Amino acid sequence: MSGPRRIAVLLFEGVEELDFAGPWEVLAAWADQFPDDGIEVFTIADLAGPIRCAKGLQVLADHRREAAPAFDLLILPGGRGTRPLLKDDAMLAWLRDLAERGVTIASVCTGALVLAKAGLLDGKPATTHHGSLTLLAELGRDIDVQPDARFVDNGTVMTAAGVSAGIDLALHLVMRMHSVERARQVRRYIQYDPSPPI
């Protein structure tokens, strides 16, 4: 096996709950159920205190962003809280720096808008929430927007569609970082046999 060992999940005011909680569940369940795989997952944020998510849930991050341990993979969720991030030059520079240092960045939902604004999707295929596909194209240069993709894997930059798509992307990450077998085991653990009633 190869690939990332430490995984950071970015939290911020207005982050959409399932955007981070879906990948968190998949990746943290992997870390918890298979300790020999050496996976560590933690949350990071600029705020030290309680963070109010987009739909009102209150969460706390494990580490301040600037003081966090080094990591190999960043989960960048979406939500209405991404809008201020588009104007946060320090955040955009930090993302570019991570990418230059070889850290894999995987966005969920409108997290892709922040990647686009940082220039990390220029000339690449990418996706986002169905309501933000046009904006995604406008924020970068020659982004090949994929409206029907559940997620897009560009190697070191990945983007998922809206909200619940982060679960599928996270299972893909387990597969890529370890094996199909491990991804199946995690899928079984979270009993991910979706059956939408409508």
Place this chain on the structure above:
Amino acid sequence: MSGPRRIAVLLFEGVEELDFAGPWEVLAAWADQFPDDGIEVFTIADLAGPIRCAKGLQVLADHRREAAPAFDLLILPGGRGTRPLLKDDAMLAWLRDLAERGVTIASVCTGALVLAKAGLLDGKPATTHHGSLTLLAELGRDIDVQPDARFVDNGTVMTAAGVSAGIDLALHLVMRMHSVERARQVRRYIQYDPSPPI
């Protein structure tokens, strides 16, 4: 339309993240996107401070359990933190009292174990996480365990299968409390077109 208007989501030490975050996303997105429907969703817990979930996420509840506003529907998630709840007589009595007062209770994953221990599943069909089906039967009397059900709706007591099944149950709740159309709109909002890569 008819049915519950206020929805409480119970949090506790060792609660499984996606067990509550899945239904939270569905129900709070409904409340947020359709304010005229008059839905309110909040979290409740015995702890006033940070709660450490089963896989390590830190969350804060909106209200102490004993001081929470009245509600019509309780989401009871699972996780390893349900094991102490099985011995918490005050918690079990509270659940019985809610049921007697006509509050609907919907469990996710091993939340069903707590309902079984409270006697609320006696003689009824029910389900839980695939790893706890035998224990579920042992905790109550004549529980009709349904290993293959994604969720079971008994009218005022509902149980869902493991972890991710709470998303499907929550969409069912939107349908039951409002309409198929509304449930479809919320499903579209969270872009729940699951596509497990493995």
